[in-house]
Amino acid sequence: MSEELLLHPDRLFSADPTQRSIARRLYQTIKDLPIVSPHGHTDPKWFAQNECFSNATELLVKPDHYLLRMLFSQGITLESLGIGKNREGVESDPKKSWKIFAEHYYLFQGTPTSLWLDYVFVNVFNLTERLCAENADSHYDTITACLQQDDFKPRALFERFNIEVIATTESAIDDLTYHQQILDSGWSGKIITAFRPDNVIDPEFEGFEENLSILADMTGINLETYSGYLESLKVRRQYFKKMGATSTDHGHPTARTLDLTEQECDALYSKIRSQQYSGEEADQFRAQLLTEMAKMSVEDGLVMQIHPGVYRNHNQDLFDNFGRDKGADIPVATEYVENLRPLLNKFGNNPKFSVIVFTLDETTYARELAPLAGHYPALKVGPAWWFNDSPEGMRRYRQQITETAGFYNTVGFNDDTRAFLSIPARHDVARRMDCVFLAELVSDHRISEQQAEKIAYDLTYGLVKKAYKL
Amino acid sequence: MSEELLLHPDRLFSADPTQRSIARRLYQTIKDLPIVSPHGHTDPKWFAQNECFSNATELLVKPDHYLLRMLFSQGITLESLGIGKNREGVESDPKKSWKIFAEHYYLFQGTPTSLWLDYVFVNVFNLTERLCAENADSHYDTITACLQQDDFKPRALFERFNIEVIATTESAIDDLTYHQQILDSGWSGKIITAFRPDNVIDPEFEGFEENLSILADMTGINLETYSGYLESLKVRRQYFKKMGATSTDHGHPTARTLDLTEQECDALYSKIRSQQYSGEEADQFRAQLLTEMAKMSVEDGLVMQIHPGVYRNHNQDLFDNFGRDKGADIPVATEYVENLRPLLNKFGNNPKFSVIVFTLDETTYARELAPLAGHYPALKVGPAWWFNDSPEGMRRYRQQITETAGFYNTVGFNDDTRAFLSIPARHDVARRMDCVFLAELVSDHRISEQQAEKIAYDLTYGLVKKAYKL
Amino acid sequence: MSEELLLHPDRLFSADPTQRSIARRLYQTIKDLPIVSPHGHTDPKWFAQNECFSNATELLVKPDHYLLRMLFSQGITLESLGIGKNREGVESDPKKSWKIFAEHYYLFQGTPTSLWLDYVFVNVFNLTERLCAENADSHYDTITACLQQDDFKPRALFERFNIEVIATTESAIDDLTYHQQILDSGWSGKIITAFRPDNVIDPEFEGFEENLSILADMTGINLETYSGYLESLKVRRQYFKKMGATSTDHGHPTARTLDLTEQECDALYSKIRSQQYSGEEADQFRAQLLTEMAKMSVEDGLVMQIHPGVYRNHNQDLFDNFGRDKGADIPVATEYVENLRPLLNKFGNNPKFSVIVFTLDETTYARELAPLAGHYPALKVGPAWWFNDSPEGMRRYRQQITETAGFYNTVGFNDDTRAFLSIPARHDVARRMDCVFLAELVSDHRISEQQAEKIAYDLTYGLVKKAYKL
Structure with missing residues (x-):
């Protein structure tokens, strides 16, 4: 039995008439702002080939x-x-x-x-x-x-969707051919990349050793030493930056960071490269590399993103038969206060550093991330992510983050998607839910509507441009 | 000073007039549906003797x-x-x-x-x-x-309460006399049992060894070997199933599961039976037995329920003087992603297997249980349980589960009570709170009222019958 | 561009007209009640010198x-x-x-x-x-x-703010000069102290050994033995009590408690005093001392407060350059069920004992603290604290605590502040948010408005006086 499909103009707005009318007015002021999509997984090939x-x-x-x-x-x-x-x-x-x-x-x-x-x-x-x-x-x-x-076609949809800029995500050993093609084509659409080095940073990633060989080939750098290895990553970051990247992205199992001595780093790198390492050592290596990435960010200005706390490929049988990204990634409890301390103690007060931290563990919003973002100049909290990229997820995010971190230690919305057609829909949900939250603050007189209007603009457009240096 | 006692017809419904009227209409469609109570602790003796x-x-x-x-x-x-x-x-x-x-x-x-x-x-x-x-x-x-x-009298109330079926819970070594009496009486009320083997599965349960002796006597099986022990459990499950049981229930301290080799199982069982085991070994045994129970569920079709995460008898003095179930059980943080993986990797994709997982740790709703239930075909999330069987608890449950697991990976309501007279009240609260949640989704245009009506019916009646094979 | 600054009389009340009008009426009945501030950090010098x-x-x-x-x-x-x-x-x-x-x-x-x-x-x-x-x-x-x-001036503001009594917090080795001056001055304002012994209980506190020397000097007791050490603490508690204190306060990293034997205590104390202890031993000492403090509370009637779960001075560089309390304290996940058990098993059922437990980890409200407070006669849950002393924080507190612990296992509001001028504002937010919560319960017919009025009074005035013996 088919039912009519309507998109109600007031969808997601509170049923309360006072709140609804405020939300409506706020939404009118932001609904047509261009989409800025600083983190996602669309395929640059689409825009390069436009088929x-x-x-x-x-x-x-x-x-x-x-x-x-x-x-x-x-x-x-x-x-x-x-x-x-x-x-x-x-x-x-x-x-x-x-x-x-x-x-x-x-x-x-x-x-x-x-x-x-x-x-x-x-x-x-x-x-x-x-x-x-x-x-x-x-x-x-x-x-x-x-x-x-x-x-x-991809480019027509991109324009129709009013996208000002979209960032794709490429591995550190991607040659960025499609980005080059887009640049060469003269098309005005702004498609930038983001530097995602997990597959050359995580010793337990499939094909890690092979990936390092490719990295060595691409950069012409000898990766036998830790310093050579770091140098090769710097070179790749430079290349990504040249191709438009303004950020790096790190999808680690935990938010652990370390600040080891040079000697410890050398010894650890040797173990990793000899493939004689324990699970704990692999974890230490990932942790140290986050700090190294932060250091490089201070130097090259790329904004760092950390996306921790997912048990990837939880369903072994599914993974064996169908591979990654089939819906079997499950969030786990994630700790930030102890884990981020080595990195933050080194660079958290550095005005040249910026790190955006995400979570799938909502218990950390009020307890850990808002207090950290509400203190460290370098740290901002990323928006409600993945399973929490939803109306109730966004509501909890604002309710639990705002009172401690305010609005200005957040960074606007990320769609984080490969589902290209859904991008306007996702941004629309985020804009509406921000208006819902602001309308409640206005309706119970915590802020004025004049304040809310300015905040709505910043949440939609201002903060994301600033946070991602776009 | 006594006050008038009124049950307002709109109780628990939102004060917002739009939401309230939607909730009222939805509630009208489900309020008189029969009560299906698939998990609880009423005493079968009441219905057998009807005193x-x-x-x-x-x-x-x-x-x-x-x-x-x-x-x-x-x-x-x-x-x-x-x-x-x-x-x-x-x-x-x-x-x-x-x-x-x-x-x-x-x-x-x-x-x-x-x-x-x-x-x-x-x-x-x-x-x-x-x-x-x-x-x-x-x-x-x-x-x-x-x-x-x-x-x-019990039977009259059962009928007056419009209960279609109620499941009691009996230990694996209960002889089910009262259930037999009910069956023999010719009374039309449907009282079924559920298989709860904690006292023969948990080596740290009071009287474990004695319970195993009874189990051996009841089944005529030699429990010296692990295979004999498992066989005896199968036999009891068969008996419970014959007496109407459609489910098993497992009240473990954690959700830990293991998938040990046959040899490891034999060795562990020997230790357990010789009463020379550590706390860790007792825990391993419970963990392995959950996986064994899952395996038997695949074979006999009994739906498995796991109720983990309670520190039982926290108040030692009270326990020593008054025994169990006096209000001194306290929930603890509970982990599902790592803990359930051995069991889920073995049977999670098996269409013959069904496991309903409960929690008292609400932090796992959005982070762990909804993602697991929203992926594994065998896993469903049980309703808001015990301390969370309450209006705000139910609201949080729907708000945190639905966006990831949807409605159809949940299983309706459980009253889980020995307070027989409160059963209609508990189901009424659950029905009202489901209507409150649905009314909000309708009022802000996330679903239509037509959709909500169908969902309300399923949450009240359809899902519980299906999930518990009733 | 400056904007008019208005305090809307209905601020924080729900936009829903039904709820708003109930909240307004409830608020009218409590808004002018005197402020009782049982826990805070105002400086007694202000009131002593009145400059x-x-x-x-x-x-x-x-x-x-x-x-x-x-x-x-x-x-x-x-x-x-x-x-x-x-x-x-x-x-x-x-x-x-x-x-x-x-x-x-x-x-x-x-x-x-x-x-x-x-x-x-x-x-x-x-x-x-x-x-x-x-x-x-x-x-x-x-x-x-x-x-x-x-x-x-401080005293004039104190009177203008309608403060009935305010508790400051002093270290165990504070001489309470200013409190004596206030008493001597004949001023009617009631400023009492609270006994905070962290700096003589936590071996890792800056200056611990020096503080013990001062403690020895102040009390004339030889602190070479554990019994002498305990005796000196008793003496100081007596002095604080004489000066008006009705409570003690303990700001520990965790809620861990222990109940060691006398022999174990002696041995541990020796290690601590010889400064040959591990981090674990320092933690054991703090844990044991909480239980000792509870024991002394049974004897002298001082109400115990435990404020655990903060990573103090997370930003090392800031701490090195600017010291404590500059906004770099970050909450961490905190466990109460296992940790408090030794203390609760010893004194939790004792009618002479009263302990108020706070948390910055909201995940423990429904899971741990409400069940514990809803069972143990001695334990009450402190109000939403620090980062959670906010409208949304208070809403979550009531929503997550009330259904299990009720209203009467809570203790009213604490402003916990050194920001003297903000005290009326903070109490006003708390009163308003309690009215908001109660108005919702009334509007959806969970309680009557008559019940809500009595509860509002108790949350504002009755419970705090009773819980803190004021």
Whole structure:
């Protein structure tokens, strides 16, 4: 039974009439500001080659781990969604996979996924019915037909979405070919990269040794010594910076940092390179490297981002058969106060250093991160991340961060997504939820509406540009 | 000074008129659905023998650890409430104990206990004044007189409460006599059991060795070997299943699971049986047994429930003098991601397996349990439990679980109580709070009211029947 | 651009008209109750000498670590605020420091600091514009001029603020001269002390050995033995009690307690005094001393307060250059269930004992502290503390504590401040937020307005007097 699909103009605003009217007025002042997307995972190839996206399933279902996760949790196999090359029983008809997704779209009620997708269905594809089994085929056809048109090509969508700048994320050993192609093309869209060195910093990353060989080749530097190794990372950072990067990103299991002596570093590096290290030593190495990255940030001005606290690939069988990023990453409790101290004691008061820290452990918002960000000049708190990039997640974020860190030790919104079409939807949810929070502060007279307007602008546009040096 | 006691028809609904009217409409559609109670601690003897409950104090005060806890915290001795056989100074007049309770009933303001009891006072006993010192005696008399009537006997109340099915919980070595009596009686009320093997699985449980002897006797199986031990548990599970059980329940200190080799299991079992084990080994044994229970669930289809994270009998003096379940159990921080991984890696993707995980550590809702339940096909999150079985607890539960796990990786409500008379009150609070949550989603246009109606039905009735195979 | 500064009479009350009108009515019944301030850090010298406060910067900026913290986080140096004697570049003109503060006053939007300061600006100094760069000088002049007047002297303000009693906090080796002066002066204001022995209990406190020498001198007791050491503490407690103290206060890194044998205590004390102890042994000593303090509380009736869970002086460089209390203390995860058990098993059921436990780790409210306070007769939960002394912090406190511990295992509000002028503002925020919480319970019919009125009185006045024996 299909239901009409409407995006209510007041969606996410409080039902209370006073708060709703304030939120509405605030939202009017920011809703059309350009999108600044300083951290995400769109594919630069899209913008370099500007080819049509193929079909609804390839674009909207298969790459979205939020979707895969939820469908899998209800017994839908990845094979039936067309995932898992060379496996038996992989569905080859994307329309059939889309149908399965549509039949289970009800699972996403009350989750941000439905907010994002409904926004895309209405605003990008002009669909007027909520997705369900009955309209699965026609929705598939409509979307897929649209995607063949010029104005649904990546660059056209980028412009239509009013994106001022978007940062992709590339590994330290990526050659940034696509970014070069974009620059060479003369297209005005601003696509920058971000330096993500996990695969050459984490000894336990798949292919670490091989990655170091590539790094040595790329930089022409001998990586036998720790100083050579650090030098090669500096060189790559320089290259990323030249290609537009303003930030680095670090996805570590924990927020641990260390400040070892030169001698200790040399000895540890030797162990790592000889592949004779314990789990603890691998962890020490990652911890020391965060401090080294901070040091390089002081020198080259790249803003550091730390994204810790995820148990990656928790489902061994799924990982063995389908690889990474299939929805089996699970957050864990994460400690910041002890862990960040070595780094902060070295660079936390340094006006040339800036580090943005994220968390999936909301217990640290009020207890650890807001107090740290509300004290150290170098530290800012990143926005509600991943599982918490949602209306209730954002509400908790503002409620738990603001009273200690204020608004000005935060950095605006990150969409952090590879789901390109959802970017405007995600920013819209963030803008609305900021207005909801501000409207409450105005309605109970904690701030004036005049103050709220200025803050709304800063949360949407001012802070992100400043924090990421854009 | 006694005050009128009214159950407002809109109680617990938001004061906001838009949300309140939506909640009211949703509630109308579910309020009369039968009660399905898949997990609880009512005494099957009540339904087997169908005798009158004795008096207000015996029924409502003495067995309720929520009451004992709060009264004790304010200096009321358990003796004065008539608890503690053979101790000096134990009050023998239940009416005097009731008076003490009534004098301190104000302590429960703002707690779920007063919501539940006021509901019972009004709906079961037609009382019209809030309980206080002045009306303590007359309330006692009214309640106690009612209890002597036929329509206040257990079976009559069961029917009056519109309970479709209720599960009690019995130890693995319980002979289920009362369940057999109920079955033999021809009464139509559906009272099933649940298999709770803690006292034969946890080496540190009081009487563990003695319990194993009973288990051996009951099953005629030699428990000298680990395989014999497992076999005996299988046999008991079969018996419970034959008597109507659809689930098992496991009240462990932590959620730790292990997947040891056969050899390791044999060695560990030997140590346990020789009573030469460390605390760590006892913990390993419990952890391994959870995985064994999961394996048996795959085979026999019983749904597994894990209730971890309580420091039992925290107050040593109270335990020594009065025993278990007197309100001195305290929750502790509980970890699920590492702890459940061995079990989930073995059976988490198995369509024949179903495990419902509970927590008293709300920090794990958004961080651990929703992501796990939103990924693993076998895992569902149990409802807000025990200390969190309350309006604010339920609100936090939905706010922190839904955006990641959706509604359909949850399992409806559990009353988990031995306070039989409070069962309708507890389900009513849960139904109302679900309507409150849904009304907010509707009022800010995250879902439509049509969607909310269907979800309300599923949260109340559909999901619990499905999750518990009822 | 300066904006009008108004204190809306309904500030902090919900925008919902039903809730707002209930909150308003409740607030009317408690807003003029005297302030009872049982725990804080005002300087008794102020009341002893009753001299004028010097100027706006000295009074309102320099001693307030909430201000310093936030300003420092945005790159304002402490030197520019006039802090750091003997350092280069310390601003000597307080008006210039005030200007810097005013320019950055926008940072405090949405934080309790602006609620408190705006209240002070309006109610104490009759200012009518929100502080900003443009009016910085005139505000400074107005405030500083006021401070020269007799009715802005400490005693006059104390009376104007309607403070019934205020407790300061002094170290165990403080001679309480100023308290004696106040007593001798015949002034009617009630200023009492509280016994804070951290610096003679924590072996890792700066100057511990020296402090013990002073303690020995003060008491004339030989501290070579553990029993002598304990005796000296008893003597000091007696002196504090004689000078009006009704409580002790303990600011430990964790909530750990121990119950060692006499022999173990003697041996541990020897190690501590020989300065041959490990970090673990220092921790054991602190843990044992909490239990000793509890024992003395049973004897002398002083109410015990435990304030654990802060990483003090996290910023090493700042500490080395500027010392303590400059805004670099960061909360850490804190465990109560295991840690408090030795103490609670010894004295938790003792009707002569009373301990008030605080936390900066809100995850323990519902999980640990409410269950503990809702069981042990001796234990009460302290109010939302420090970083959580804020509207949202107080809301979470009531939402997470009340359903398990009720209202009557809490102890009213603590302002815990050295910012004397902000005391009425802080109590006003607490009173308003209690009314907000109660109004919600009334509006959704969990309690009646009649009940709420009585509770509001108790939360504001009754409970604090009872809990602190005032």
